[in-house]
Amino acid sequence: MSANTPDAVSSRRILSIWLPAMAMDRWRNAGDEDRRSLDSRPLVLIADTAHGPRIEAANRAGMVAGARRGMMLADARTLCPDIVTAPSDPAGDLAFLEKLAIWARRWGPWSAMDAPDGLLVDVTAVPHLFGGEEKLVADVEAAFARRELGLRCAIAPTAGAAWALSHFGPQGAILEGQGDFEARLADLPVAALRLDDDVLTVLRRLGLKRLGDLTGIESGGSGRDAIQRRFRNRKSPAANPLIRLDQILGRVPEPLLPVVPQHMPLVQRRLMEPIRHRQLLDKVVEDLAQDMARELEGRGEGARRLELGLWRVDGEVVVRRLEMASATREAAHICRLFAARLDDVDAGFGIEMLRLRASWAEPLALEQGDIEAAAETHGTSLSACIDRLTVRLGTRAVSRPVAFASHIPERAQRWQPPLDPEPASQGELAFHKRPLKLLDKPERISVLYATPDGYPKRFRWRGGVHEVTRVEGPERIAPEWWRERSSTRLRDYYRIEDDRGRRYWIYRLGIVGDGRGGAPDWYLQGLCA
């Protein structure tokens, strides 16, 4: 896992789901109506032990009556004589949790069980399909509510933080990767570190009750060493609070076991003669792509990311990575995309081995025969279309406008690759109308006749004379002093319409007497619809 770099941590999103009363909910939902009729009466699920029946779970009425998990049934009976009992079923609970884990993959490509009563789902790059993380959480809550399972859930950049928040944080907490990451976790109890009970006892005796106490000690300098010494023999993460703390903060990777284990498809060619020429290389890559396509087809998957390793005779390894916008196993498509990436490979004394690895594969149904034929009948997908466009026109030519935090109009829009996620942005104020199109560079207009109010009555632009009939403005946009030189002048924007109905967005750069130059110039920047 490469989760130890800060970037990887902040970009990862893990959803932790905790079902606090899973055994009881399952027992209640499994049977017929008369099980539900027991809701208002004290009920416990019991397991037989060497010392008699012990309580495994209690419903709400049972809790009120005094029954607790881990209590002997005889003790509970003294508190509440008419308590109802039912046998607990730990094996069934585990099987149920496993099914839930697979079902929970509806929110993410990958999920893990967090026995005995939790789930972890990797929702990285998924929330936009649900309309954002808040809506994803709402969807989780609604889905579990439909199944009548009580839950608490949280989304955080690491599994540890998500677990801690789901168990001890507010319901539906969403923790962003940057900024107050540590501060928001500081108030959680040390139990949120997923430690063994004896370790918790030790920490309690040391007076370390909250995560903030631990992190505070750390920033003090020598505190970490003291904890390190005390727990020096504990290698297991569950027994060492420092390891757990680092896992929560994403400083050390935490391997998780997904419900469905995945192996990477891998094909390779060890060549008899090292290849030195491009033509031969293309041929071998084509063979590899076909092998990979067959391999993926057998598993019903398509590759999202491919790594082509070229082992050179002199010990160098050249790696070319390729990421597809969606899963594919078209050998021709893979070849075509790789062809562009192999131009700058230096073969040196020759390449003796090639290995193609699909480091990221996703399920892909077996229906699609040939990408060209399929495209003829029901159109290409967006990703394939963008692949084709970028291959011919270049990556810079295909882009998507996104908002950027700036007041200056031309700076408030940036262009990014079309399939990248859209960055968060503040909504534009609705009463500021903006033009449909913006010129690449504001063009200077010469004002022939100005009104006393200050805007032009008649101006010349691109050789034509425009008679202004209607004006709205000014909208004053001050220079951004944190980005620009102090001599930058402010802009007064006007929306105007000329006598023939053409609508423009013009501005005056500076005002008379602002001490930043002579008489202000006028520019035309936008064309309104």
Next chain:
Amino acid sequence: MSHADLSSLPITAFEDVAALSARRSVRWRSGLAAVQGAAHHTEVFTASGDAAGAGVALALALDDLRHLPRGDGSEADDRRNVLWVQARDAARLSGRPYRAGLPQSLQSRLVHVLAEKAEDALFALEEGLRCRDFAFVIGEMAGNAKALDFTASRRLTLTSERHGIPLFLVRIDAAHDLSSARMRWEVASAPSSAPEWNAQAPGDPAWKAELFRARSHAPGTWTLSGGETSLTASKAREDTDRAVAGWTAGLQHRRSPRAR
């Protein structure tokens, strides 16, 4: 059998033909997509120096999109993207789309392609029409490029009709050359109506649009005006309407001697 015999046929024979023909040749109006389906391959001619062409293309496209009948299996929330292809010279003449000025529903759905040459722009348009994940495709090309001849335009029409993705091609400063576009408009900006709260300000955009060639509509001139969520077409010229009233496949002319 001479054609004079046509008028001696019973009038009911004409009724079906006339009804059929009338259905095929309704006059263009906004919201027609609800009846006829979206128009494929529309060309919008405009002069450079204002954004009327792009504005009309967007307004027509959104109007079609709003009124298209939606099947049961369709996505509840149309999240398909929109492709906007600009040749470099068109972008230089009329600017690039500005996100904050786009209609609200399109702001996060726009994919923009800036093509260096006309050939590249045509390639991008055709690839976009083949893609099922686009709601519609807008192209902007300046002048009468050599690459955009009748063959190229026919290719675009066929691709558009085959995959059912509408194409709106804005032709900036171009002559009305040969083209296989199903509808061809000539548009220019028109003075906008005064807004309610500030009569001095420019209002909702308005355009004078002349449909000078269409496969299934009579030609005519309208004043289009539209906000974000509606497109209204007011008839600009009553006389042109009357002039083309008998346009319906000439049936009116044939029937008139019999009525006399």
